[in-house]
């Protein structure tokens with residue numbers, strides 16, 4: 001392997017703690033593209049046999065010690081160690097404690113320990129480093145996980161001494177209900193791919209969305225920008241659904257349902273492999289391009305366990321990393337490409353908003369939005385609910401969301417004040433989206449707080465009350481799933497155009 005060695009690195013936090021690492025270079029990548037397969041195909045199933053073997057080896061400290069970056073625990077902790085995600089001082093303290101536990105008697109200058117310090121707790125964007133606000137950013141969600149999978153897959157090939165291994169993906173949104181259950185390889189209690197901390201119905205092989213069916217979606221493919229203002233754009237919407245919702249549905253607070261434990265479940269890697277495929281699928285649509293990546297590098301370890309720095313720009317497309325998927329997703333209706341430069345100019349315009357925070361303390365509650373009288377909405381419901389101009393979209397934005405860590409509850413969000421809402425399904429025309437709380441316990445602390453957006457552009461024309469300028473704009477929240485330990489709060493509810 002021929003890495004581009006650099007002795008001088010920028011004095012950023014990342015560079016300072018990983019100053020000994022080499023930079024990733026494309027020359028290190030194998031020439032022929034490798035193919036990743038669906039877990040339900042013959043090829044994918046063959047890969048899962050290999051995967052189970054590798055996971056078993058990586059989890060056995062007699063074969064690969066925990067201090068080795070190729071161990072299961074080291075890879076899991078790279079996402080997040082079991083510990084706090086905020087504030088950053090608590091993250092640093094907890095990480096220090098974990099480093100002392102995993103590397104007893106080894107000084108802070110020990111290279112393996114330094115690598116752990118650089119790599120652990122770096123999942124993007126599920127953290128908030130107040131000493132370096134650029135450390136965690138929503139725009140890095142897709143690209144950091146692409147690198148994470150890339151090196152994990154390399155390490156699995158190394159552990160197996162099998163150069164043909166590729167990570168399979170789990171496509172839960174094929175439209176076939178059976179694909180909403182975990183692949184059977186993950187349900188055998190004797191397999192290294194099994195986890196006891198998943199939700200009971202998930203372990204029983206039932207569909208993961210059993211208590212809130214048909215709420216996972218691919219609405220991210222309605223977006224024509226990678227990331228816009230707040231939670232708008234392909235990346236943040238994919239992050240919310242299906243990403244976070246799948247985490248919540250598999251559960252629990254000590255497994256997939258909470259960031260610090262999520263990467264300890266072997267299904268994590270197949271879930272994110274599917275998200276990586278979806279990202280590349282979006283990029284293959286005409287006019288859908290990624291942003292100019294900031295000069296940000298992430299700490300990882302290669303197949304041999306050696307430290308390196310992977311630049312965000314290096315994983316812009318899968319072709320750059322010499323792999324491909326056996327199939328890509330094509331939405332029924334491709335998003336209309338925006339004008340060049342739209343992304344930067346994509347400022348949110350609030351059309352209506354809730355005056356007070358919504359405390360989700362009961363099974364169903366409704367908030368009434370105030371119409372904004374300033375331009376462009378002229379005080380009429382028509383202008384508020386009218387579909388936006390071409391290349392723009394209408395969103396319901398829920399902001400400043402807080403919830404206790406690991407809250408497994410979800411809320412379905414409806415237009416209006418529907419009777420018998422508990423019985424309404426996502427097929428109801430008034431259904432706008434599903435609110436979940438995966439990752440919220442940390443992101444609620446970032447700047448304006450955790451925010452999610454539902455693209456309702458295609459729905460507004462059919463919503464009851466559209467055209468009646470006197471009708472109230474009500475938004476209702478209907479609880480699905482267990483009662484949370486404490487009431488989640490939605491600090492802002494707004495109808496915005498972007």
Ligand SMILES: [Cu+2]
Pocket residue numbers: 243247262272
């Ligand atoms: Cu995830």
